[in-house]
Amino acid sequence: MYLKTLHLKHFRNYSDQRVEFCAPKTILVGDNAQGKSNLLESVELLATLKSHRTSRDRDLIQDGEAWGQISAALERELGVAEMALILRNGSRRTAVLNGEKLRRQMDFLGTLNAVQFSSLDLDLVRSGPGERRIWVDTLLMQLEPVYAYILQQYTTVLKQRNALLRQWGENSTASHTTQLAIWDAQLATLGSRVIRRRSRVLKRLTPIAQTWHTAISGHTEELQIRYAPSVPLTEGDPALVQQAFLDKIQQRAIAEQHQHTTLVGPHRDDIDFTINDTPARQYGSQGQQRTLVLALKLAELKLIESVVGEPPLLLLDDVLAELDLSRQNQLLDAIQDRYQTLITTTHLGSFDAQWLNSSQILQVKAGVVTP
Amino acid sequence: MLKRPELEVKALAQALMEAKLQVGHCSVCFHLSADPVCEICRAVNRENQTICVVADSRDVIALEKTREYRGKYHVLGGLISPMDGIGPEQLNISSLVHRVSKEDIHEAILAISPSIEGDTTTLYVGQLLKPFTKVTRIAFGLPMGGDLEYADEVTLARALEGRRELD
Ligand SMILES: Nc1ncnc2c1ncn2[C@@H]1O[C@H](COP(=O)(O)OP(=O)(O)O)[C@@H](O)[C@H]1O
Ligand SMILES: [Mg+2]
Ligand SMILES: [Zn+2]
Numbered sequence: 455m456y457l458k459t460l461h462l463k464h465f466r467n468y469s470d471q472r473v474e475f476c477a478p479k480t481i482l483v484g485d486n487a488q489g490k491s492n493l494l495e496s497v498e499l500l501a502t503l504k505s506h507r508t509s510r511d512r513d514l515i516q517d518g519e520a521w522g523q524i525s526a527a528l529e530r531e532l533g534v535a536e537m538a539l540i541l542r543n544g545s546r547r548t549a550v551l552n553g554e555k556l557r558r559q560m561d562f563l564g565t566l567n568a569v570q571f572s573s574l575d576l577d578l579v580r581s582g583p584g585e586r587r588i589w590v591d592t593l594l595m596q597l598e599p600v601y602a603y604i605l606q607q608y609t610t611v612l613k614q615r616n617a618l619l620r621q622w623g624e625n626s627t628a629s630h631t632t633q634l635a636i637w638d639a640q641l642a643t644l645g646s647r648v649i650r651r652r653s654r655v656l657k658r659l660t661p662i663a664q665t666w667h668t669a670i671s672g673h674t675e676e677l678q679i680r681y682a683p684s685v686p687l688t689e690g691d692p693a694l695v696q697q698a699f700l701d702k703i704q705q706r707a708i709a710e711q712h713q714h715t716t717l718v719g720p721h722r723d724d725i726d727f728t729i730n731d732t733p734a735r736q737y738g739s740q741g742q743q744r745t746l747v748l749a750l751k752l753a754e755l756k757l758i759e760s761v762v763g764e765p766p767l768l769l770l771d772d773v774l775a776e777l778d779l780s781r782q783n784q785l786l787d788a789i790q791d792r793y794q795t796l797i798t799t800t801h802l803g804s805f806d807a808q809w810l811n812s813s814q815i816l817q818v819k820a821g822v823v824t825p
Numbered sequence: 826m827l828k829r830p831e832l833e834v835k836a837l838a839q840a841l842m843e844a845k846l847q848v849g850h851c852s853v854c855f856h857l858s859a860d861p862v863c864e865i866c867r868a869v870n871r872e873n874q875t876i877c878v879v880a881d882s883r884d885v886i887a888l889e890k891t892r893e894y895r896g897k898y899h900v901l902g903g904l905i906s907p908m909d910g911i912g913p914e915q916l917n918i919s920s921l922v923h924r925v926s927k928e929d930i931h932e933a934i935l936a937i938s939p940s941i942e943g944d945t946t947t948l949y950v951g952q953l954l955k956p957f958t959k960v961t962r963i964a965f966g967l968p969m970g971g972d973l974e975y976a977d978e979v980t981l982a983r984a985l986e987g988r989r990e991l992d
Contacts, residue, residue: 610941618908629913636948676981730958 455567455764456529456794457497464515464522466492466542467821468473477814480799481805484818493818494570494769496524497796500537502592503549503559503602511541517544528566535565553821557797561638563599567766569754575774578750579734579743583724590725594655597761601651612716615641636725641719642699646692648720649683649699655757656681656725662720663753665798666702669785675729677746684722719774741778748781752788768795775804830945853924855900855905857882865889865898872896874931878950878991880943884936891982898936899924904942918950926957934988935990936963949992963989 462468467489473749482490499514508514515522525538528705540552545702548555549562570592578585594601615637617764618731622630667677674803681687685702688694701719703710706717727734727746734746758766768789774797786809789795796817802810817824850856851863858864865871865885875896879885885898901916913919925933933954937943951960961985 505860607941614907614941614945621912622908630879632952633945633949635946640945774974 455766457531457532457566457767458527458534460496460510460744462491462493462496462523463524463525465496465524466514466516466606468492469821471518471821473816473823474815475794475796477812478793479795479797479809479813481802481810481813481815482818482823483800483802483815485800488818489821490818491572491771491820493533493823494572494771494798495798496569496647497526497566497568497767497769499524499539500526500562500566502595502780503539503562504592504680506570506574506588509604510684512543515541515543515770517687525567530565531801536567536716547750558762560599560602564762565601565760565818567596567758568769569758570753570771571773571775572768572769572771576744576747576776578747579631579789580729580737585721586725587721587723589750590652590655591759593659595650596758596766597655598651601648604644604647606809607751608641608720611640612639612719612721615716616714619710619716622711622754638700638703642696642703645685645719646695646699648684649687649723650692650695652720653681653687653721655684659750659757662756663669663749666747667746668754670749670781671742675742675745676731677749678724678726678731678773680727682724682726684718684720691727710715744777744781748777748785752785755789755793765793768793770795770797772798772800775799775801830834836983850900855882855902855957856885856898857859860862874929875934876921876930876932877934877936880946882931885922886983890979891985893982893985896932898910901937901950903941904937904946906942913949916946918953921950922953922957930958932961934961935991936961936983936984947991955991960991962963962991963988 459475460473462471462473462552464470464555469817473493482493484490492505495507495514499505499698500560511522520543522541523538524541525536528535528537536550536552538548540548540550542548547559549559551562551565562607575589580587591601591605595605615634618630618633618637656679663679664677667675684697685699688698702718710717727738729738729742729746734743738746755766755768774785777785791812797813799805802815815825826872830881846955848857848859850867851866853859853866856863856865866953872895876899877894877896878899878901879888880901880903885900888894888898892971897923901919901921902916903911903916904915905913926929935947935951937947937950949964951962954960
């Protein structure tokens with residue numbers, strides 16, 4: 455797929471900016487705080503309906519404005535898709551696809567696919583489990599848009615159940631117990647769906663990541679990715695996963711009543727990475743961790759491509775300069791001209807001359823983009 | 826408003842208060858009603874043995890438009906939502922159980938929109954009513970996340986026909 459144009463209105467520090475992309479690679483260059491990441495963020499929103507920087511639309515709308523809009527023309531094999539996402543201060547978003555207002559925002563997912571790789575991702579291995587859950591969830595949403603709906607429902611059940619547990623006390627009644635049993639069942643049903651999908655996607659991603667990892671590390675290291683769900687994952691029958699879930703809730707019931715929060719479920723999952731059988735988080739050097747993340751990102755690109763049938767976009771936010779030359783080259787070699795890539799940087803100096811010549815270069819200054 | 830004479834403002838306030846008092850709730854089914862017992866509960870030509878349980882008065886109005894349903898109603902006045910501090914005690918649930926256990930009710934139809942909170946409310950109410958009567962739930966032909974209010978009449982009528990027994 456190929457992003458032809460992007461039009462930002464009242465989005466972050468952009469008042470009204472139209473950008474045409476005319477090469478497989480676009481380098482956005484500018485000083486700090488000029489709007490480079492903001493532009494990538496707008497593409498991320500079209501791909502995932504989310505920003506990794508904020509969960510509030512108010513932050514995305516230009517200060518002092520009541521609404522903001524991201525529009526794009528995307529070339530896909532089946533034709534051009536016209537996308538528009540309208541953000542409103544204190545009110546619901548509107549998603550428009552090919553002139554048609556979508557009844558559910560979720561139906562927007564799957565049109566534009568993108569892999570985001572920012573310097574923040576370099577810490578994916580080292581950071582807390584929450585970051586790794588967000589990573590796998592974001593990938594899943596693009597591969598199986600219905601996952602966004604499942605996850606949203608799970609989150610609602612979790613919040614409701616936690617609220618009920620907070621009310622738990624001396625004077626808890628039979629009605630409390632009845633209610634909790636219903637929330638348990640809902641948590642188990644939706645939670646098992648989340649777990650099964652996470653497990654499935656990691657199974658598909660692992661061999662691809664391993665291949666990349668072997669190549670980048672020069673055939674010296676072996677990567678393992680192990681999903682560590684908070685509920686034992688039994689193969690096959692979904693009913694078994696649900697039962698295991700309910701059993702685990704039973705085991706933790708007393709602890710939950712004391713801590714007033716839900717202790718069982720995919721919101722407590724983790725993903726373990728090991729290199730040559732040692733946990734990458736504790737023992738991996740920074741270089742090893744970066745190789746690992748690079749392998750994961752390349753695997754994401756390939757997996758999305760094989761599932762969707764078209765190469766997704768790649769968004770490289772400040773990350774290139776943070777990789778050493780050999781990893782830079784491996785990344786650029788892997789993407790070639792196959793994946794449309796938007797790259798942000800403060801300096802062009804760190805780029806290979808050949809790369810610069812074949813790329814479109816745009817200057818970003820105070821929310822204005824110029825060739 | 827500030828420039829108006831005080832008397833006029835007082836009269837307006839008085840009128841607003843009266844309007845609020847007038848639109849009260851039916852003491853039997855909790856549907857909006859100016860009278861102590863609403864027209865539907867008073868109607869002699871409606872089936873007394875079926876109760877349709879809804880979250881909101883707007884749902885009664887939507888279902889009435891279909892002209893498919895000839896039984897009685899019970900309005901819960903919301904959905905169970907611990908996050909918003911709404912438990913079964915805040916809803917018209919005990920009065921419902923009372924009605925179903927005391928009257929000769931053959932079927933309770935739970936017509937609550939399929940959301941997380943809607944499902945929880947359906948399951949909760951269903952458990953309380955099951956000892957006393959057959960409990961069915963309306964088929965989910967409704968748009969995902971949609972309220973009964975927004976479902977068109979044809980969809981609603983079809984949903985009523987396709988209701989299933991709660992398991
Ligand atoms: N809602 C907003 N309205 C106006 N300006 C904003 C808004 N959000 C962020 N900005 C501005 O955007 C700039 C940061 O842009 P960003 O794209 O992150 O910078 P960089 O070019 O370093 O990647 C800052 O100057 C910030 O004040
Ligand atoms: Mg930036
Ligand atoms: Zn009534």
